[in-house]
Amino acid sequence: MKQVISVLIENHFGAFDRVATMFSGKGFNLKSITIGETEIANVSRMTIVTEGEGKDIDKVVKQLNRLVDTIKVIDLSETNHVERELALIKVDLQNTSLDEMKNVCDIFRGNVVDINNKSIMLEITGPPDKIDAVVNVLMPFGILEMARSGNVALRRGEQLKIKKKEYPSN
Amino acid sequence: MKSENVRLSGADILFECLKREGVDTIFGYPGGAVLKIYEKLYDVDFLQHILVRHEQGAAHMAEGYAKATGKVGVVLVTSGPGATNTVTGIADAYMDSVPIVVFTGQVPSHLIGNDAFQEADIIGITRPITKHNFLVRDVKELASTIRKAFRIASTGRPGPVVVDLPKDVIASECEFVYPNDVDIRGYRPVYRGHSNQIKKAAEMISNSKKPLLYVGGGVIMSGGSRELALLVQENNLPVTMTLQGLGAFPGTDEHSLGMLGMHGTYWANQAVQNCDLLVSLGARFDDRVTGNTESFATSAYKIHVDIDPASIDKNIVVDLPIVGDVKHVLAELAAEIQKPPEVEEWWESITKWKDECPLTYEGNDGRLRTEFVIEKLSEKTKGEAVIVTDVGQHQMWTAQYYKFNNPRSNITSGGLGTMGFSVPASIGAAFAIKDRPIVSISGDGGFQMNMQELVTAAAHKLPIKFIIINNSFLGMVRQWQELFHAEKFSFTDLGQSNPDFVKVGEAFGIKSFSTDNPKEVDGLLDKVFKYNEGPSLIEFKVVKEDMVFPIIPSGKSVADMIVKRLNPKNMM
């Protein structure tokens, strides 16, 4: 089963590596991992997608908590949350027309972000399963290149409270 | 503190911080990247620097020091090979939760990543084997980083911390401000157990008919031995210990069932299999304890007290977890128990198992055996010595036959099983412990893995008793070869190639003896225990083919326990 874990982590040297090392060291499955800044200085948020049963996820969460750099670990699979992914997809224009591509793009509320006489690049955002659907639709036309961002996710509603104090990084 | 606002170099700051952390001993080896530190060290008088002969020795010495005292052991080495040589010791400390801080030199910041001379990414290398590690990138962060390093190493579930010090950081200056406190927001170990959980545990103990305490190294680390003893005495509970737990409860006390697990006593393992309540205290259900987890203590409710939440439900799913410092939890637990459990029948069963299959060894053929040596040692020191073992058969025999009476007196490499641990670890312990004898016990194999440190012991005239149990084999591996690998004694016979251990000892200036005669054991032990002006060494030449029993084969269960060698003679 797919599981989504959100981790607030110190934004400093080596913190990301520590999480990645822990996953490989403990033999945990890692499907995607994203990291970016947050509203708090020196704190990053990682969104980790992993696969496993509830028991395995408990272990992952405990091991994440054990790392000194992690500030807060939330198992989002258990809570109501929003999950998004972005994909850039370059499609071969030889087997399709501009109109057809724009059509597909509109249906999925995407944007055309680059075009030339050989290919067209679409930008699609949405829940990961929507991206899967777009990829399915575009596959027959010939996808030349594709980049997916991996998931980002946030809990709905109430904001998690953490002290807004400034901390020196190290 | 105004007076402290002076400009200091990184090297000065390092020592100012060590002073404030109460460090009295560091184990180290100099080199290019740390020359500046060694320059300062020359004039430092508040601590002693112990020059080792190999950086692995330094790391194990720091472990020995830490395990014997509970204080943080400190290591100082240069970059590159100096740093990588400490890796085994760091991994060992990680597995056994030993608080050490390792300062490694590093090439100057601007050369990091350039394959500079003696550069190694020690932060990357040690990431999976440290509790935490730091690369100090600015001298302004040095003081707070050192503070954090000691805090992290010594609190919660202790462990090793590496602090990597680029050469330029050490050389540059800044205003020295010692942080009174450091806040590490991602690090908040929980010390107090949940009181409702503790109440429940108390009830479970009261109501059980066949309770068993399963005690690990956590009890020793938390300093909870007295609380444990109280709980046991008041409630008449049987206690079994892991390898790291030995000493947490007196081995001579009638409540002690000795060690459990792979080479544990028959009666301790029977108690595990038959108990209706297993209370794990600062232990982690390691595979050497559980064997096959499917068949481990199946009839028991399980309570697990541990300061590390990640240990709970890791190998064995328990019924009642209590996250907290085991000393605190033990004290509360003892206070919460309203009535002691009724355990008379349970004790009868245990006694029956004990009579059924006591620890025995062949003793009447006039040949020298390890068990005999350890028994003598235990008697002679009344279980009061600090015993530092290496890894192998002699380690298990020591665990079985030495009756450890005090916490922090059994120092051994458990989790990683590092051969070559004993010689340096005993030296580390000897720098801290002066009022009890220190005995290092190694096999002939493991002794040769770090014997260069005999120099360190001799140079400081440490009265360590080095004991070599020479069975001319890598004994434990030989045992597995005989039992499980078709008796192919592949590369385990050291008999032809072993050095003359007496000459080795003497070359280092150590009083050295050797015997293969059981009758001489007493006299030789007396001799070395009387001699305290420096180290001494005894080689005991023991029977080659002996095996450690009982043994539960790896991954099997108590039912598969082998209690003695099956050879045709025994079967008649």
Ligand SMILES: Cc1ncc(C[n+]2csc(CCOP(=O)(O)OP(=O)(O)O)c2C)c(N)n1
């Ligand atoms: C560094 C290291 N290498 C290899 C091993 C595997 N090993 C475990 S026990 C053992 C044999 C130890 O032989 P010895 O030191 O003579 O002790 P004995 O078992 O005979 O008491 C070996 C090789 C180990 N534990 N550590």
